[in-house]
Structure formats: structure tokens, C-alpha cells
Amino acid sequence: MRHDLQHSDLPVVVIGAGPVGLAAAAHLLERGVTPLVLEAGPSVGAAVAQWGHIQTFSTWAYNTDAAAVRLLEAAGWAAPNPKRLPTGRELVKDYLEPLAATPAIAAHVRTGHRVVAVTRAGLDKTRARDRAEAPFLVRTEAHGADGADGVEQDLEARAVIDASGTWGLPNPVGPGGLEAVGERATRAAGVVTSALPDVLGADRARFAGRTVLVIGAGHSAANTVLSLGRLAAEAEGTRVIWGLRGDDPSAVYGGEERDGLPARGALGARLRTMVAAGRIEVRTGFRVLGTRTTAEDRLTVRADERGEDTELEVDLLVPATGFRPDLGMLRELRLDLDPAFEAPRELAPLIDPEFHSCGTVPPHGAELLAHPEEGFFIVGMKSYGRAPTFLMATGYEQVRSIAAHLAGDTEAAARLELDLPETGVCSTDAGSCCDAPAEPQLLGIPTGLAHGRNGLATERA
The missing domain is CATH 3.50.50.60 (FAD/NAD(P)-binding domain)
Known part of the structure; x- marks a missing residue:
């Protein structure tokens, strides 16, 4: 049957x-x-x-x-x-x-x-x-x-x-598909946000005047980076850092004016302009190895950046990693x-x-x-x-x-x-x-x- x-x-x-x-x-x-x-x-x-x-x-x-x-x-x-x-x-x-x-x-x-x-x-x-x-x-x-x-x-x-x-089930920010060392604890501590926070709306107060690290190379990341770039122009003390595992940020810009979807193409074009203006700090070859909270409720991110160990202290991390x-x-x-x-x-x-x-x-x-x-x-x-x-x-x-x-x-x-x-x-x-x-x-x-x-x-x- x-x-x-x-x-x-x-x-x-x-x-x-x-x-x-x-x-x-x-x-x-x-x-x-x-x-x-x-x-x-x-x-x-x-x-x-x-x-x-x-x-x-x-x-x-x-x-x-x-x-x-x-x-x-x-x-x-x-x-x-x-x-x-x-x-x-x-x-x-x-x-x-x-x-x-x-x-x-x-x-x-x-x-x-x-x-x-x-x-x-x-x-x-x-x-x-x-x-x-x-x-x-x-x-x-x-x-x-x-x-x-x-x-x-x-x-x-x-x-x-x-x-x-x-x-x-968001992807972790760590290497090789794994969580970074300490990532689970820092997520629980509230210093890691959702993948698509409402930066210019409901979550504005959380981001204004803070140092924010965005990890990811997709359009979710680009969307959040753009919103943060606008917030940085409006709220003094807002610093935007964009961490890319790859070595070339231009890959994220997509087709720009050649894109069959104008909204998607405009996203890439605006992003390139904002990076060129220095409103967004791009860190390429940036692979997160570990995260830990500080006594001041901030976040220390340990990374392999272009083959060198580095530490970066931020207020919030946005895991736009898919x-x-x-x-x-x-x-x-x-x-x-x-x-x-x-x-x-x-x-x-x-x-x-x-x-x-x-x-x-x-x-x-x-x-x-x-x-x-x-x-x-x-x-x-x-x-x-x-x-x-x-x-x-x-x-x-x-x-x-x-x-x-x-x-x-x-x-x-x-x-x-x-x-x-x-x-x-x-x-x-x-x-x-x-x-x-x-x-x-x-x-x-x-x-x-x-x-x-x-x-x-x-x-x-």
C-alpha cells in the first residue's frame, strides 16, 4: 500500500x-x-x-x-x-x-x-x-x-x-564551526546580542555610545554594520568594528549598481561608502578564538588576526554568522x-x-x-x-x-x-x-x- x-x-x-x-x-x-x-x-x-x-x-x-x-x-x-x-x-x-x-x-x-x-x-x-x-x-x-x-x-x-x-540555532563565532572558548558563558552574560538587533529602534539605547564588534560577512552583518554606522554619526562615542574572517571586504559589497535587485545592490554600495569614510573600522583576517567578560561587564575578544594573536575589548558582540x-x-x-x-x-x-x-x-x-x-x-x-x-x-x-x-x-x-x-x-x-x-x-x-x-x-x- x-x-x-x-x-x-x-x-x-x-x-x-x-x-x-x-x-x-x-x-x-x-x-x-x-x-x-x-x-x-x-x-x-x-x-x-x-x-x-x-x-x-x-x-x-x-x-x-x-x-x-x-x-x-x-x-x-x-x-x-x-x-x-x-x-x-x-x-x-x-x-x-x-x-x-x-x-x-x-x-x-x-x-x-x-x-x-x-x-x-x-x-x-x-x-x-x-x-x-x-x-x-x-x-x-x-x-x-x-x-x-x-x-x-x-x-x-x-x-x-x-x-x-x-x-x-545561530552559528557560533569561533573557528572551525565550533564555539569560541568562553562563547557560551559570554552569551549567557548578555554581552552577545541576537544576529539582527534593532540598532536604530528598540535596541538603540543598548548600542548608543558603545564599542560594538560585528562578526560576519553576509547581508545580515552588512545590515547591522550600516545601522551602527548611522548610529555612530548620531550618538557620540559609538564605535563600530567589523570583523571579517576573509581578507577582502569588497566580497561583501556584491553587485552594487550591477545587481538585479536594486535594494541589495544599494546595500553594498552604501556599505562601501561608509567604510571608505572611516565610519566603520574593518578588521580582515579576523578569526575569533575566545571571549571572556571583564570586571566592568565588557567583553574581551581574543582573535587570530592575520596570523597574529590579538585582544580587543568591546561592549557588545553581534554574531551575524548565519x-x-x-x-x-x-x-x-x-x-x-x-x-x-x-x-x-x-x-x-x-x-x-x-x-x-x-x-x-x-x-x-x-x-x-x-x-x-x-x-x-x-x-x-x-x-x-x-x-x-x-x-x-x-x-x-x-x-x-x-x-x-x-x-x-x-x-x-x-x-x-x-x-x-x-x-x-x-x-x-x-x-x-x-x-x-x-x-x-x-x-x-x-x-x-x-x-x-x-x-x-x-x-x-
Whole structure:
């Protein structure tokens, strides 16, 4: 018996109520398949809300899923201006929250339910006999849900779609993929910030007049460095240090005026100008080895800087070093992951950032994302593992195909419906070429005008 017909009385569990997770629910419902969306945060789009002050590279036209829009329009939704660039906050308020509130989806979303493990009911990963016939068992832990903090619950599912993203597991700042010596303690001490702090908004008082070290070479780092550079011009005593592991900061500037996404190109151009003006101090060949707090609640950073040991004392460290997938909850499943990128093995060669940028990764669906664990799929940003070039529109195509597969429509599952164009010059050395840029006012671009003909957004959850 085909797996997609097994346990049809059970729901398909979708882990994560971000853009791709809710799109998965919309596609499943259109196919007559019952979803159950489990969100760890207190509300839908909880991870997106944490970078709510940031605008995407792309316009509203590329940030919504077709099945989701059909549900929203049926509920009387007023679509945002398709030519505007939404912030993360607007993405949640004007799209994800209304989508989750539609009658079709509202009954199938549970917030405050963190998935801590996925397995097969009664079978650990060493057991092969009748494995595909056993339902999935999904263990959740309640957080802030009706006062049931810490309460565990086991749920059964006919299939599982993991759209939990990577936001919750930032990469360490240390060498070789490890935490720097002392990094865990300094994070706990509060001198290490989130990856995308709201420097010019809610977090302004924390940064004004301080010495701040930003580590990272992607657009998340560039965004924060630009905001800090502006703050330095407004708040006396603010010093901005940008630590790059590489030897050439120009790699981060990307295509500038040649970029197919004007907002992304303007980010690089403005960054180059600010560095040239001396508002930002760049330290290249800078590899963090250790961190420790001082008696004055500051942070001492020990680094290998161009082959020489050095120490730098700062007030705050921003770890804009990207994210990685949390695979711990999937330990009892049979996965086929690329050993380098921790992405599905067949997908990994197509997303290698040394060879591919945002727009050069071909659309893909259920077949490419399949694992030996039949009926289990990783989608969205998490499907790319450690590769940073994910596009939200790609995630929407992933779940469209998977929903068709789970409904038994193999023809629709195999058909690729996303026509993804090349998104201009995108420096794969930047570390996160599809990241969200700085606010348009930082880039000198009027809101609503900073969009490209090929603009596509990245997902952060």
C-alpha cells in the first residue's frame, strides 16, 4: 500500500507556522488533506517577528503563496501593494496573521507547542520491518499554552513536513564551526546580542555610545554594520568594528549598481561608502578564538588576526554568522543528508554557495526532498541546511509539490510550476546573498521603489 494512502484519518503534521509552514497547510487543505501546524513560538511567524524591523529584498508580489492567497481572498483579505517591500513585521501582521485566522486554517494551528522529537510509533530508527506502515509519532512540549508550560504530548501523524527553519540555532563565532572558548558563558552574560538587533529602534539605547564588534560577512552583518554606522554619526562615542574572517571586504559589497535587485545592490554600495569614510573600522583576517567578560561587564575578544594573536575589548558582540539546522529532534528518523551542508543529499549540489546564488538554484519538489523515511520532508530554510541562499518562493514550490505527493497526485508533484529567474549579480562569497537588506532610508531608496524585476524574498524561520 502506498504511504500517501496510509493512516488517512491522521493529520499531516507541519512543524513551524512561518511563511512556508502556513503555505504547506494551505496547499494540503486544497488537496483535502488535514494539516496540524505546530508552532514553538507564542504566535504565528514568531521567528519572522524577531527581525520585524528589517525589510526584504523583494516586493509583496514575491512574498505570498498562491494557495495562501486564495484562502485569504475568500476571507475578504485586502492585498498589500504588490510593488512595496514589506518589513518582517508587516509580513506577519498583513499576511501571516490574517492567513492563520482564516476559517480554513485557524482550527489547524497550535502555537506554544515546540516539537522535541519525531519518530515512528513503536519503532526506533534501527527497526526496518513494516516501518513505512507505522504512523509518525511527534512529541511536543507546551510553552505558555494555557499555563501548561513543560507539558509533553505525543501526537500521531500520517506524514511530517518540517518547516521549522534555522533561526533558533545561530552559528557560533569561533573557528572551525565550533564555539569560541568562553562563547557560551559570554552569551549567557548578555554581552552577545541576537544576529539582527534593532540598532536604530528598540535596541538603540543598548548600542548608543558603545564599542560594538560585528562578526560576519553576509547581508545580515552588512545590515547591522550600516545601522551602527548611522548610529555612530548620531550618538557620540559609538564605535563600530567589523570583523571579517576573509581578507577582502569588497566580497561583501556584491553587485552594487550591477545587481538585479536594486535594494541589495544599494546595500553594498552604501556599505562601501561608509567604510571608505572611516565610519566603520574593518578588521580582515579576523578569526575569533575566545571571549571572556571583564570586571566592568565588557567583553574581551581574543582573535587570530592575520596570523597574529590579538585582544580587543568591546561592549557588545553581534554574531551575524548565519544559522544551521537543528537536527536533534530528528535523530530517530532515517535521513539522507549531505555530510557538508546537512541538506537532502540530492539537493546539496544544487545549492552549494560556491557555485550557486539565489536565482540559480532550480525549482524542486517532493522527489528531490525525499528521505529514506517515507512521508517525511524538510522544507523551507531548513531544507538548505547550512547553505544560505534560500528563497521564500522556492519554499512555496517545495510545499506545493509535497502536498500533491501526499494527496497521491504524482503528476502534479513532479511538475515544477515555479519559473525562477536569475536574480542579478549575487556574490556567493557574501555568506548570505539572499538575506534581507537594511531599511530603504539607510540605502537612500524611497520605500516602495526599491524593488527589482526579479525580486524574490528570503525566509528566516
